[in-house]
Each structure stands twice: as C-alpha cells, then as structure tokens.
Amino acid sequence: MCEAHAFILKDGKEEKILESVDYVKWEGDQICLVSIFGEQKFFKGRLKFYDNTQKKILFEPLQAGKN
Amino acid sequence: MCEAHAFILKDGKEEKILESVDYVKWEGDQICLVSIFGEQKFFKGRLKFYDNTQKKILFEPLQAGKN
Numbered sequence: 698m699c700e701a702h703a704f705i706l707k708d709g710k711e712e713k714i715l716e717s718v719d720y721v722k723w724e725g726d727q728i729c730l731v732s733i734f735g736e737q738k739f740f741k742g743r744l745k746f747y748d749n750t751q752k753k754i755l756f757e758p759l760q761a762g763k764n
Numbered sequence: 765m766c767e768a769h770a771f772i773l774k775d776g777k778e779e780k781i782l783e784s785v786d787y788v789k790w791e792g793d794q795i796c797l798v799s800i801f802g803e804q805k806f807f808k809g810r811l812k813f814y815d816n817t818q819k820k821i822l823f824e825p826l827q828a829g830k831n
Binding site (some may be wrong): 733 | 767768785786787788789790800811812813814815816817821824
C-alpha cells in the first residue's frame with residue numbers, strides 16, 4: 698500500500714485528518730483531500746512536509762497573511 | 765515502487781524537477797525536494813496537487829504576493 702496519511706499540526710500536535718490519501722488538490726482557497734475510498738476532507742492549510750518513508754503528509758493551519 | 769515524481773508548471777507545461785521523491789519540506793522560503801537517491805532540489809513554489817494514482821506531485825511557481 699503506497700498511500701500516505703494526512704495530518705494537521707494543531708497546538709504542536711499532529712492530528713490525523715484522513716487515511717490513505719490519493720489526491721491533494723485545491724478547491725478555491727481550501728485544500729481538498731480525497732482518500733482511496735472516495736472520502737473527502739476540506740480545510741484551510743498549507744503543506745508543511747511530505748515524507749514518503751513515513752507515508753505522512755503534514756499540513757499546518759493557514760495563518761492570516763499567509764497562503 | 766511508491767515514490768512520486770515532482771513536476772513544476774511552467775508556461776502551461778509540466779517540467780520534471782525530480783524523480784522518486786522521498787521528502788518535500790521547507791527550507792526558509794524555498795521548497796526542498798529530496799529523492800530516494802539523496803539528490804536535492806530547491807525552488808520557490810507552491811503545491812498545486814498531489815496525485816498518488818499517477819505518482820505525481822505538481823508545483824506551481826511562487827507568484828508575487830502569494831506564499
């Protein structure tokens with residue numbers, strides 16, 4: 698299984714958003730994640746890192762003035 | 765092989781930046797890509813999409829006023 702899992706950094710902790718992410722894309726000003734099961738998650742954020750070895754995609758919340 | 769390949773959108777065309785990407789991270793205001801072979805690439809850009817089914821990570825150049 699090659700799919701990575703998506704997390705968001707909240708208060709210094711990594712919170713899982715979605716498992717087995719197939720797509721990451723933009724829908725307007727939101728990030729849209731789609732899992733291999735078709736589940737979708739929308740949020741405002743920014744990529745912090747992607748680590749293929751850990752199968753992890755980490756986002757951070759969008760801050761005012763940053764995109 | 766699970767690694768995705770990174771591309772950047774230039775003049776409407778997708779230009780390959782790096783194959784077999786293991787890490788995507790930020791180094792200051794630049795994106796840093798690291799391949800499974802340890803090769804690194806730095807550039808100013810923004811994630812456009814990630815498509816696990818195509819093993820593709822597409823970036824777009826950073827525009828003035830956007831991060």
